[in-house]
Amino acid sequence: MIGSIISSGMVSPAWDNLFAVILGMGFGFALEASGFSSSRKIIGTFFGYDFVVVKVFFTAAIVASLGLLYFSYLGLVDFSTLYIQPTFLTSAIVGGIIMGIGFAMGGFCPGTSLCATAVGRIDGLVFFGGMFIGVFLFSESFPIFENMYYSGSQGAKMINTVFGISPELFTFFLVLAAIGMFVGAGRIQKNIKKIEY
Amino acid sequence: MERKYTILAILLIVLALGLVILPKKNELKETDPKVLLSEAVQKSRYLTVDQVTHRIIENDPTLMLIDLRKADQYKTFALPGSLNIPPDSLLSKTNMELFSQPGKDKVLYGNADLTAEKAWLLCSRYALKRIYIMKGGMNEWFTTIVSEKPVSGTPSTADLDLVSFRKAARMFLIGTGETASTSAAVTVKEKVQVIRKAPKAAAGGGC
Numbered sequence: 001m002i003g004s005i006i007s008s009g010m011v012s013p014a015w016d017n018l019f020a021v022i023l024g025m026g027f028g029f030a031l032e033a034s035g036f037s038s039s040r041k042i043i044g045t046f047f048g049y050d051f052v053v054v055k056v057f058f059t060a061a062i063v064a065s066l067g068l069l070y071f072s073y074l075g076l077v078d079f080s081t082l083y084i085q086p087t088f089l090t091s092a093i094v095g096g097i098i099m100g101i102g103f104a105m106g107g108f109c110p111g112t113s114l115c116a117t118a119v120g121r122i123d124g125l126v127f128f129g130g131m132f133i134g135v136f137l138f139s140e141s142f143p144i145f146e147n148m149y150y151s152g153s154q155g156a157k158m159i160n161t162v163f164g165i166s167p168e169l170f171t172f173f174l175v176l177a178a179i180g181m182f183v184g185a186g187r188i189q190k191n192i193k194k195i196e197y
Numbered sequence: 198m199e200r201k202y203t204i205l206a207i208l209l210i211v212l213a214l215g216l217v218i219l220p221k222k223n224e225l226k227e228t229d230p231k232v233l234l235s236e237a238v239q240k241s242r243y244l245t246v247d248q249v250t251h252r253i254i255e256n257d258p259t260l261m262l263i264d265l266r267k268a269d270q271y272k273t274f275a276l277p278g279s280l281n282i283p284p285d286s287l288l289s290k291t292n293m294e295l296f297s298q299p300g301k302d303k304v305l306y307g308n309a310d311l312t313a314e315k316a317w318l319l320c321s322r323y324a325l326k327r328i329y330i331m332k333g334g335m336n337e338w339f340t341t342i343v344s345e346k347p348v349s350g351t352p353s354t355a356d357l358d359l360v361s362f363r364k365a366a367r368m369f370l371i372g373t374g375e376t377a378s379t380s381a382a383v384t385v386k387e388k389v390q391v392i393r394k395a396p397k398a399a400a401g402g403g404c
């Protein structure tokens with residue numbers, strides 16, 4: 001059985017950054033190949049003429065969930081060694097609202113803005129610049145936000161434990177929800193005037 | 198919906214349903230003796246008192262401190278956020294569920310290393326993951342963090358940083374001017390909270 005190669009000690013943590021760069025390049029390539037460097041495509045989710053963003057991320061979530069659970073069942077992956085991001089509820093809600101507003105206004109999320117910048121899009125560059133200024137201001141004023149930032153700590157919480165169901169059952173409902181969303185999005189898209197971009 | 202997407206949707210539903218109806222495996226396994234021996238000779242299970250103290254100060258939510266000393270010693274002084282689990286109740290059902298929590302680094306310590314080593318071996322034998330030992334236990338913690346050691350010779354920048362960190366940690370954890378014998382005020386009585394079912398992760402996503 002294998003775990004993640006860093007946490008299992010197979011590779012020194014000193015190589016973390018190299019892995020991050022390689023994985024980041026792969027992720028960026030996939031984003032660009034899916035057309036995510038276009039703010040018009042991304043903003044289509046909010047106007048109902050293009051749901052590719054929701055479809056791609058829902059597909060990624062259900063494929064990864066099914067893959068991890070099956071590989072774990074077969075004894076091929078030990079995902080107890082995987083890092084689970086701890087939940088800080090207050091900052092997650094506040095951050096989510098801020099990111100949502102930025103997403104709808106700029107047509108990018110942080111990753112896609114870098115993709116757009118990399119392929120030479122001006123709007124992506126402006127968005128990236130704004131994001132960088134935001135990060136800088138937040139870092140400089142961190143002591144003001146520190147209490148809020150760390151409040152609502154829930155530890156490494158799993159959503160299926162919140163509902164009190166097994167991860168397998170939760171994944172089943174997630175798959176049903178994803179397919180329902182795919183069908184619903186297709187119907188909405190049919191009723192919206194097609195936009196060329 | 199196009200036919201190819203319909204087929205994909207049905208395939209996904211069947212796979213997800215398969216997960217639900219597959220018989221559950223017994224999650225509590227024992228580690229193969231050869232694997233256990235290989236883990237036992239490695240030093241990766243040790244965390245230094247400085248590393249543990251740093252994570253306490255950072256309020257690291259992935260840190261779970263397990264104090265293996267006697268209850269009266271724990272009441273006299275305990276590290277913030279630590280849980281007192283005497284060795285004789287280490288393998289109780291409640292504690293096994295506690296140790297099975299994912300996303301947590303379980304750090305064991307006693308007064309010295311012996312009790313923690315035994316506990317680590319038992320936990321590893323039961324295939325529990327992310328179990329660590331605070332090297333030297335509470336004795337080492339007091340010697341390193343509480344007792345101020347003079348720096349000999351010409352200290353490097355790293356040595357000076359370490360001394361500064363320990364001084365700050367001392368002030369943070371036991372207050373200025375206090376010594377080990379007067380530090381009982383930091384006693385922490387945290388109720389053990391157990392997540393009943395050791396969950397298996399569903400992956401998240403994001404951009």
